[in-house]
Each structure stands twice: as structure tokens, then as C-alpha cells.
Amino acid sequence: MGYGYASLRCCMIQVRSLCSSTSAISRYGRSGDIDNARKVFDETPLPQRTIASWNAMVAAYFQAHKPRDALFLFDQMPQRNTVSWNGMVSGYVKNGMIAEARKVFDVMPERNVVSWTSMVRGYVQVGMVEEAERLFWEMPDKNVVSWTVMIGGLLKESRFEDAKKLFDMMPVKDVVAITNMIGGFCQVGRLDEARELFDTLPMRNVFTWTTMISGYAKNGRVDVARKLFEVMPEKNEVSWTAMLMGYTQCGRMREAFELFDAMPVKWVVACNEMIMKLGLDGEVNRARMVFEGMKEKDEGTWNAMIKVCERKGFELEALDLFARMQREGVALNYPSLISVLSVCASLASLDHGRQVHAQLVRSEFDQDLYVASILITMYVKCGDLVRAKRIFNRFPFKDVVMWNAMITGYSQHGLGEEALIVFCDMCSSGVQPDVVTFIGVLSACSYSGKVEEGFEIFEAMKCNYLVEPGIEHYACMVDLLGRAGRVDEAMELVEKMPMEPDAIVWGALLGACRMHLKLDLAEVAVEKLAKLEPQNAGPYVLLSHMYASRGRWKDVEVLRKKINARSVIKFPGISWIEVEKKVHMFTGGDNKGHPELPIIAKMLERLGGFLREAGYCPDGSFVLHDVDEEEKTHSLGYHSEKLAVAYGLLKVPEGMPIRVMKNLRVCGDCHSAIKLIAKVTGREIILRDANRFHHFKDGYCSCKDFW
DNA sequence: TCAACTCAGC
Structure with a gap:
């Protein structure tokens, strides 16, 4: 009677294998292992391949972001049920394909509450919350999940009051649902109401605790968050990370690090946050240790480390990391590209920049307006205006950022005329100039000596363009007048400007004083600068040069004592040049570090001979009693920019411009020398200093000796 | 065992 033991056992095995086959497909699918999911599916004997197996396999394709394969399988299914149709809707939603989801939703034979909720969720996800609401009110049956999805959508759009109303209904x-609402209260800073809901809950899960903790942390109540964190019955990676971010975001790095140390597993999100915050906090080595210690890194990990290196002056490391990231198979991504382009720009590494540009083209990131603007800036900073303009021209519709990139670029290269033409084009294209535009335009006027045009534009800023001049614009105007030799008028402008002049304004005035040897005003400016930037030796150095050139050695001596007494920071001068994708750095002095120094020295000697023949006489004021930006300097012949130029003459092929970068402003003597070097060698030399570009050719410089 | 919801970051 009934089933014998053997048949019962057989049936159980069958059930188990049936279950395990579908669940195995689902498990593999959830972890993104599409190959194994398919393998199990294919190996499941036909009689055991139920609708559920098919559904699981379709879901696996969607999970792996292969919607076309999912559809192909769906079309092949011998039978479909509501779960199958719902799987298509939610699968498309997961892949951001809202239109396709809606098409399936509209044609499916039968809809249940899951179908409707999936669709509402889809609209919420793509930000079409009003469409979501319409559907929500249309749906015949709502359950607790549907309500929760809809409330979540409203909260996502910061429609707190509407969400609250729905929650009450x-x-x-x-x-x-309640955890969802607790998060909503936290979002708008209503912590007491959030806490009230939290306290009245009879059953809480880890999500609820974590929501409350994160709410306190984000609203500046880290210590309360920590108290909850200590007593919560169970913690997961999100709870740990939320607590950690509470500390990092209010700058309590010591506690953050202690918590990080105590974490049972160093989860990737927490590591990424530590890398970023430690790094930007100046602890690049510790950040690097966290980075290297990670077993699994994601995109964010690489981006964090690359950005830290970029921001903290480890440019070469940033380039190495970027290359390593790709070797390890991580796809190119937006943030890392932005960082690495900034690195290329600040290093003026044209070779690397062009390589990244090529990658951008392959990955079609170069179509992005913002990326293209950064590319333009990169080429500008690398001294390649032709390529910058080529990219600029490719975009028929430009935004303000792109216009600004080109205007600023021309301006920094001393091409005032071109900058103004682009500015006019911008205005006639209907794009409204902004604060940045006018900094570029006014400094273009300044660099090219267009005083009247500069004044007109400055006046028009307020009246015609409705952009209120800021302190940067006043600094440009002071510079404009100063360069043109109208130093007294520049001083008047400083005195009557509507805001307190800052170091940049006084610096502009000081530059003008140096150029036109206005010692009295220079002394005023230096005094102001000493108050505003007591650590900066630059103004003193400049003033001492001025005294020296007038032969006022006593004043030079007094200044030297002042500097020594104040322990001001003197930045060492560094110049560099890129040769065959390698950046060669030179400091002033004898550069024992560079392996090719002997041939560089020989080149400098030869140049010295040529220059003397051409009538060059070293300008003593730049070296005698030099207080000096480049302390290690033995003689003018060994200033860092000359070393880099000499190296360029040796290594850069004939016919190619020699591009040299310097971290400080170019020394006056070097400037004269490089003009002659360009003449006697027939080479084009492009020097980027801290402020601008100098294009040397045939004995002239594009800055017309004003910089 | 297949379909919808709440917590951390970029």
C-alpha cells in the first residue's frame, strides 16, 4: 500500500536535485557567475527543467547585465508564468531599461502586485517619480512593499512631506517600511522623530540600527551614533562603515583609524574612505599602506589612491597607479581619467597626456563635454595650443567650462588677441560668461598690454554681463595697470577697491613695482604681504633683487637678516622636461642625481661660449646676494631651467619644440639667456613657469619680456 | 528553489 521506501527515497532525491539545480542557478546568477549558472542549467535533465529553472536562468542573465541573452532565453521558454513575466520587468529595470520594462509590463497576460511594484520601482530608479506615482495610484492592489517603494521614491526626490503623508496613510x-521612514527623518535632520520611531519598534534588524547610526553621524552627533553602535546586537559591514564615515566626515581621524583597526574585516568601502581621507589629510604613506594591504580592490579603491597622489604632489606615482590599474584589468572610468589628466597637465607631460587622450577616444569618453574641457586644459598646460584648439573646434555646442578653458589657455600663453576673439565668439554663441571667463579675459588684456580694452570689459562685466567683479578681477586690473607702467594708478585702485586686498592683489602690485623699479611702492606691498603670508619668502627675494640692482647692498643685508629671523619657507626651484615618456627633474646646483650630468655640463659650456659671442652678459642682480629661491645654485649657468633646456637640446629631436616646466617664476637672467639660446640654436623653446608660458623663438619671447 | 522594499562610499 502506498509508496514503498525505495520510491519515496527516489522521489526525495529528485525533489532535492530539482531544488538544488534551480537554487544553484540562482546562487551563481546572484554572484554574477553567468558561466556556471548556464552550465548547471544546461546539465539539468529536461524533465527536471521547470519554469523555475528557466526563470532563474533569465534572472542570471539580467544580473550579469546581458539583457539580450535574457530576452533570447525568455523567447525560447516552453511555458511562462507570472514570475517569468515579472522577471523580465524587473530585469529590465535592473539594467536601467525602463522603456523595455514598460513594454513587457503593457503586454504581459496577467499582472500581480509584484509586476506593478517592479514597474513603480523602475520609474523611481530613473527619477521619473511622477510617473511612478501615477502607476502607484492606478495599481489595483497595494501591499507593504509597494507602499515602501513609493515612499522611498518620494524621499529620493527630497519630497519629505509627501513621503510622510503617504507613510501615515x-x-x-x-x-x-519604518526603517525607510527613519531614514527619511534623518535625511531632513529630524533626529528626535527618527529616534521615536526607532524606539517604538518592537523588532529591529541591522538595517534599522545602521540607519539610525548613520543618521546621527551625518547630523554631527557622532558620539550618540557611537553609543548606539556599541549596543547594537549585530553589526555588518555597512554598520562599521557608517560609523567610520561618521568620524572621517567630521575630521576625527584618530578615532576613525582606531575604529578601522578594530574592524573584523577590512571591507572595501571602508578602505576606500580611509585611503581618501588619510591621503587628503596628508598621510599619503598610511593611505598607501591601506591600499597595498587590500586583497580586493574596486574602481573606487584605484580612484581614491590615484586622486590622493594627484592632489598631494605624487604625480609620477599617480601615473604608475593608473597604468597598474589597467594592467590589473580594471576598466577605464571617469574619475580616474579626470585625475590622471590633471596629473598630465600639472606635469605638462605631453606624451602621457596624448596616450590618455588616445584611450579616451577608444572608450568614447572624449565625447563628453566636461572631459573634453579637461583635455583642452591639459594640452594648454602642456604647451600644445594647436591640439587644444582642435578639440575645442570639434564641439559645435560648448558650455561655459569649455569656453573658459580655451580663453584661459590663450591668455596663459600670452595670446591676448586670440583670447579676446574666443571671448567674442562665446558671447555671440549665447553662452553667458561667468566669473572664470572674466579672469581669463582680463588677464589676456593684461598680458598683451590692452589697457583700454581691459577697462571696457571690466566696466561691462557689471552692466552688460551682470557678473559682479570679485577680488580676482581687481587683481587682474591691478596687474593690467601695473604692467602698462601705470603703477600709481594701480595703487589707487588697490586703495579704493570695495574689498580688503589679499596677497594676490599685493603680489600683482609688487610684480609691477619690480618691472618698473618702483621701490617705494614695492616696500609697501612687501610689508602687506609679510603680514598676509608670513611664511612666504618670495616677496623678500623680489625686493632684495630690486635693492641689489640699485646697488643698495645694505638694504639687501637687512632683508636677509629679516628672512633668517622669520624662518620663512624658501621653495627650491625645480625644472623638468619630458623625454620619451620619462620626466627628468632638475634642481638648481650641480644635480649630482642626474646620470647624464657630464654631457649636460658640456652642453652648458658650449652654450656659454655661443652666448658670450652673441653678446650675452649675465645679469648680476639675479645672483649676487641672492637670498634665493634656488639656494643650492652655484652660478647662473646652473639654474634649474637652464639645465632642463640644455637637456632638451641634447635629447629632443631637431624640429620639435623643447618644452620645459618650472615650479617657480622663471629667473630673469635665464629668461634673457633662453631667448639667445633659442636664437643661436634655431630651436623653439616653450617654458611653463608658475604663472604663464614663454614661447622662445629667434631671440624673442612671447611674453615680450613682461611676466 | 524563480519576480518587488529599508543601511555605508565613489
């Missing part, structure tokens, strides 16, 4: 509220 909800017939049944479970722990998920």
Missing part, C-alpha cells in the same frame, strides 16, 4: 507598516 499606510495601512500596515512593517520594520522595512
Whole structure:
């Protein structure tokens, strides 16, 4: 009677294998292992291949972001049920394909509450919350999940009051719905109401605790968050990370690091946050240790480390990391590209920059307006205006950022005329100039000596363009007048400007004083600068040069004592040049570090001979009693920019411009020398200093000796 | 065992 033991056992095995086959497909699918999911599916004997197996396999394709394969399989299914149709809707939603999801939703034979909720969720996800609402009110049956999804959508759009209304209307509220609302209260800083909900919950899960903790942390109440964190019954990676971010975001790095140390597993999000915050906090080595210690890195990990290196002056490391990231198979991504382009720009590494540009083209990132603007700036900073303009021209519709990139670029290269033409084009294209535009335009006028045009534009800023001049614009105007030799008028402008002049304004005035040897005003400016930037030796150095050139050695001596007494920071001068994708750095002095120094020295000697023949006489004021930006300097012949130029003459092929970068402003003597070097060698030399570009050719410089 | 919801970062 009934089933014998053997047949019962057989049936159980069958059930188990049936279950395990579908669940195995689902498990593999959830972890993104599409190959194994398919393998199990294919190996499942036909009689055991139920609708559920097919559904699981379709879901696996969607999870792996292969919607076309999912559809192909769906079309092949021998039978479909509501779960199958719902799987298509939610699968498309997961892949951001809202239109396709809606098409399936509209044609499916039968809809249940899951179908409707999936669709509402889809609209919420793509930000079409009003469409979501329409559907939500249309749906015949709502359950607690539907309500929760809709409330989540409203909260996502910061429609707190509407969300609250809906929450109050909800017939049944479970722990998920309430946790959702707790998050909403936290979002708008209503912590007491959030806490009230939290306290009244009879059952809480880890999500609820974490929501509350994160709410306190984000609203500046880290210590309360920590108290909850200590007593919560169970913690997961999100709880740990939320607590950690509470500390990092209010700058309590010591506690953050202690918590990080105590974490049972160093989860990737927490590591990424530590790398970024430690690094930007100046602890690049510790950040690097966290980075190297990670077993699994994601995109964010690489981006964090690359950005830290970029921001903290480890440019070469940033380039190495970027290359390593790609070797390890991580796809190119937006943030890392932005960082690495900034690195290329600040290093003026044209070779690397062009390589990244090529990658951008292959990955079509170069179509992005913002990326293209950064590319333009990169080429500008690398001294390649032709390529910058080529990219600029490719975009028929430009935004203000792109216009600004080109205007600023021309301006920094001393091409005032071109900058103004681009500015006119911008205005006639209908794009409204902004604060940045006018900094570029006014400094273009300044660099090219267009005083009247500069004044006109400055006046038009307020009246015609409705951009209120800021302190940067006043600094440009002081510079404009100063360069043109109208130093007294520049001083008047400083005195009557509507805001307190800052170091940049006084610096502009000081530059003008140096250029036109206005010692009295220079002394005033230096005094102001000493108050505003007591650590900066630059103004003193400049003033001492001025005294020296007038032969006022006593004043030079007094200044030297002042500097020594104040322990001001003197930045060492560094110049560099890129040869065959390698950046060669030179400091002033004898550069024992560079392996090719002997041939560089020989080249300098030869140049010295040529220059003397051409009538060059070293300008003593730049070296005698030099207080000096380049302390290690033995003689003018060994200033860092000359070393780099000499190296360029040796290594850069004939016919190619020699591009040299310097971290400080170019020394006056070097400037005269390089003009002659360009003449006697027939080479084009492009020097980027801290402020601008100098294009040397045939004995002239594009800055017309004003810089 | 297949379909919808709440917590951390970029």
C-alpha cells in the first residue's frame, strides 16, 4: 500500500536535485557567475527543467547585465508564468531599461502586485517619480512593499512631506517600511522623530540600527551614533562603515583609524574612505599602506589612491597607479581619467597626456563635454595650443567650462588677441560668461598690454554681463595697470577697491613695482604681504633683487637678516622636461642625481661660449646676494631651467619644440639667456613657469619680456 | 528553489 521506501527515497532525491539545480542557478546568477549558472542549467535533465529553472536562468542573465541573452532565453521558454513575466520587468529595470520594462509590463497576460511594484520601482530608479506615482495610484492592489517603494521614491526626490503623508496613510507598516521612514527623518535632520520611531519598534534588524547610526553621524552627533553602535546586537559591514564615515566626515581621524583597526574585516568601502581621507589629510604613506594591504580592490579603491597622489604632489606615482590599474584589468572610468589628466597637465607631460587622450577616444569618453574641457586644459598646460584648439573646434555646442578653458589657455600663453576673439565668439554663441571667463579675459588684456580694452570689459562685466567683479578681477586690473607702467594708478585702485586686498592683489602690485623699479611702492606691498603670508619668502627675494640692482647692498643685508629671523619657507626651484615618456627633474646646483650630468655640463659650456659671442652678459642682480629661491645654485649657468633646456637640446629631436616646466617664476637672467639660446640654436623653446608660458623663438619671447 | 522594499562610499 502506498509508496514503498525505495520510491519515496527516489522521489526525495529528485525533489532535492530539482531544488538544488534551480537554487544553484540562482546562487551563481546572484554572484554574477553567468558561466556556471548556464552550465548547471544546461546539465539539468529536461524533465527536471521547470519554469523555475528557466526563470532563474533569465534572472542570471539580467544580473550579469546581458539583457539580450535574457530576452533570447525568455523567447525560447516552453511555458511562462507570472514570475517569468515579472522577471523580465524587473530585469529590465535592473539594467536601467525602463522603456523595455514598460513594454513587457503593457503586454504581459496577467499582472500581480509584484509586476506593478517592479514597474513603480523602475520609474523611481530613473527619477521619473511622477510617473511612478501615477502607476502607484492606478495599481489595483497595494501591499507593504509597494507602499515602501513609493515612499522611498518620494524621499529620493527630497519630497519629505509627501513621503510622510503617504507613510501615515499606510495601512500596515512593517520594520522595512519604518526603517525607510527613519531614514527619511534623518535625511531632513529630524533626529528626535527618527529616534521615536526607532524606539517604538518592537523588532529591529541591522538595517534599522545602521540607519539610525548613520543618521546621527551625518547630523554631527557622532558620539550618540557611537553609543548606539556599541549596543547594537549585530553589526555588518555597512554598520562599521557608517560609523567610520561618521568620524572621517567630521575630521576625527584618530578615532576613525582606531575604529578601522578594530574592524573584523577590512571591507572595501571602508578602505576606500580611509585611503581618501588619510591621503587628503596628508598621510599619503598610511593611505598607501591601506591600499597595498587590500586583497580586493574596486574602481573606487584605484580612484581614491590615484586622486590622493594627484592632489598631494605624487604625480609620477599617480601615473604608475593608473597604468597598474589597467594592467590589473580594471576598466577605464571617469574619475580616474579626470585625475590622471590633471596629473598630465600639472606635469605638462605631453606624451602621457596624448596616450590618455588616445584611450579616451577608444572608450568614447572624449565625447563628453566636461572631459573634453579637461583635455583642452591639459594640452594648454602642456604647451600644445594647436591640439587644444582642435578639440575645442570639434564641439559645435560648448558650455561655459569649455569656453573658459580655451580663453584661459590663450591668455596663459600670452595670446591676448586670440583670447579676446574666443571671448567674442562665446558671447555671440549665447553662452553667458561667468566669473572664470572674466579672469581669463582680463588677464589676456593684461598680458598683451590692452589697457583700454581691459577697462571696457571690466566696466561691462557689471552692466552688460551682470557678473559682479570679485577680488580676482581687481587683481587682474591691478596687474593690467601695473604692467602698462601705470603703477600709481594701480595703487589707487588697490586703495579704493570695495574689498580688503589679499596677497594676490599685493603680489600683482609688487610684480609691477619690480618691472618698473618702483621701490617705494614695492616696500609697501612687501610689508602687506609679510603680514598676509608670513611664511612666504618670495616677496623678500623680489625686493632684495630690486635693492641689489640699485646697488643698495645694505638694504639687501637687512632683508636677509629679516628672512633668517622669520624662518620663512624658501621653495627650491625645480625644472623638468619630458623625454620619451620619462620626466627628468632638475634642481638648481650641480644635480649630482642626474646620470647624464657630464654631457649636460658640456652642453652648458658650449652654450656659454655661443652666448658670450652673441653678446650675452649675465645679469648680476639675479645672483649676487641672492637670498634665493634656488639656494643650492652655484652660478647662473646652473639654474634649474637652464639645465632642463640644455637637456632638451641634447635629447629632443631637431624640429620639435623643447618644452620645459618650472615650479617657480622663471629667473630673469635665464629668461634673457633662453631667448639667445633659442636664437643661436634655431630651436623653439616653450617654458611653463608658475604663472604663464614663454614661447622662445629667434631671440624673442612671447611674453615680450613682461611676466 | 524563480519576480518587488529599508543601511555605508565613489
